[in-house]
Amino acid sequence: MKTILRTQNLRKVYKLGSLLHRIQIDALDSVNLSVQSDEPVIISLVGESGSGKTTLAKVILRLVEPTSGTAMVHDLPVAGEGANPDKEVFFRTVQPIFQNPFEAFSSHRTVDAYLESTALRVNRLDRRQAIHAIEEALASVGLHYGDVRGKYPNQFSGGELQRVSIARALIPRPAIIIADEPVSMVDASLRMNIINLFLQLKQEYRTSFLYITHDLATAYYISDYIAVMYRGNIVEFGDARSILTAPQHPYTQLLLASIPDKSRKWRREPMRLSDIETKEYRFTGCKFRNRCPLAMDICATQRPPAVHTPDGREVYCHALTEVTPVR
Numbered sequence: 523m524k525t526i527l528r529t530q531n532l533r534k535v536y537k538l539g540s541l542l543h544r545i546q547i548d549a550l551d552s553v554n555l556s557v558q559s560d561e562p563v564i565i566s567l568v569g570e571s572g573s574g575k576t577t578l579a580k581v582i583l584r585l586v587e588p589t590s591g592t593a594m595v596h597d598l599p600v601a602g603e604g605a606n607p608d609k610e611v612f613f614r615t616v617q618p619i620f621q622n623p624f625e626a627f628s629s630h631r632t633v634d635a636y637l638e639s640t641a642l643r644v645n646r647l648d649r650r651q652a653i654h655a656i657e658e659a660l661a662s663v664g665l666h667y668g669d670v671r672g673k674y675p676n677q678f679s680g681g682e683l684q685r686v687s688i689a690r691a692l693i694p695r696p697a698i699i700i701a702d703e704p705v706s707m708v709d710a711s712l713r714m715n716i717i718n719l720f721l722q723l724k725q726e727y728r729t730s731f732l733y734i735t736h737d738l739a740t741a742y743y744i745s746d747y748i749a750v751m752y753r754g755n756i757v758e759f760g761d762a763r764s765i766l767t768a769p770q771h772p773y774t775q776l777l778l779a780s781i782p783d784k785s786r787k788w789r790r791e792p793m794r795l796s797d798i799e800t801k802e803y804r805f806t807g808c809k810f811r812n813r814c815p816l817a818m819d820i821c822a823t824q825r826p827p828a829v830h831t832p833d834g835r836e837v838y839c840h841a842l843t844e845v846t847p848v849r
């Protein structure tokens with residue numbers, strides 16, 4: 523099977539504060555994620571604020587240099603040790619969709635200029651081929667080139683501009699699109715439109731998606747796989763339906779229990795970490811132990827290894843090692 527996305531011991535440490543009061547945040551702490559499939563997939567990355575989702579997205583997009591470890595897409599090292607991809611090869615492999623489409627385009631440049639430069643430079647097409655690729659990508663997101671040409675970002679609604687940015691991401695026909703909260707700033711009435719578009723494009727363009735969200739309803743609806751993060755660690759990874767219907771990690775259970783109605787989101791607030799929470803990033807054992815109803819002595823001293831459940835999930839919890847053999 524093909525490796526869609528793999529991270530190996532991926533770490534990102536932020537150092538904050540003054541020399542005398544230094545705080546270290548392990549935003550990514552030995553993240554090992556391996557998604558294998560011959561078909562394109564949608565992987566949702568969920569977890570409360572500060573779990574490291576955006577940091578993981580930024581590392582894969584080469585916007586942030588990891589402290590150590592590697593990220594690979596389709597066997598191409600894209601970030602970290604051994605990663606030095608040619609710029610155009612990288613853009614043909616990984617493309618972003620950001621939360622706020624108005625930040626993705628300069629207000630002084632027409633959006634078709636962005637589409638053209640992507641098609642000409644990244645795809646290395648001639649002008650006629652470039653126009654064809656742009657028309658095709660815009661049509662896939664329900665827009666006409668004629669309605670987009672010559673317009674500036676402020677002439678579009680948020681939903682339309684997000685479609686333009688999706689079209690731009692599609693032009694290079696990337697292996698994976700990293701979409702960080704792509705619908706949270708779009709009108710509620712249009713959100714499902716864009717979510718359905720991801721499902722359609724996964725087939726049409728054979729592109730996988732890493733979908734970062736606080737919205738469990740959409741994660742449930744579109745994901746093949748789900749990775750749950752807590753304080754820089756993956757705590758549970760596997761088939762989306764299994765995780766959302768029968769979560770195994772106490773944190774996933776808590777997360778789902780806090781949202782009995784799957785159409786709700788959990789809180790997304792600017793991070794203001796209390797001392798305890800900041801310390802959690804540096805815990806030697808399980809970072810969830812202070813909040814865990816199943817915490818045991820071993821959780822304070824040893825990082826939980828991946829436990830493989832019979833249905834193919836990976837769950838990082840000592841409580842499960844009591845009943846299931848460790849890898």
Ligand SMILES: Nc1ncnc2c1ncn2[C@@H]1O[C@H](COP(=O)(O)OP(=O)(O)OP(=O)(O)O)[C@@H](O)[C@H]1O
Nearest residue numbers: 536538547549570571572573574575576577578793
């Ligand atoms: N540039 C930075 N400098 C210092 N610390 C950072 C930086 N970016 C992120 N962090 C810290 O790293 C941790 C993980 O942040 P990250 O934004 O990746 O989490 P997240 O799960 O995406 O949260 P949210 O859902 O709120 O976006 C947090 O404690 C955050 O404060």
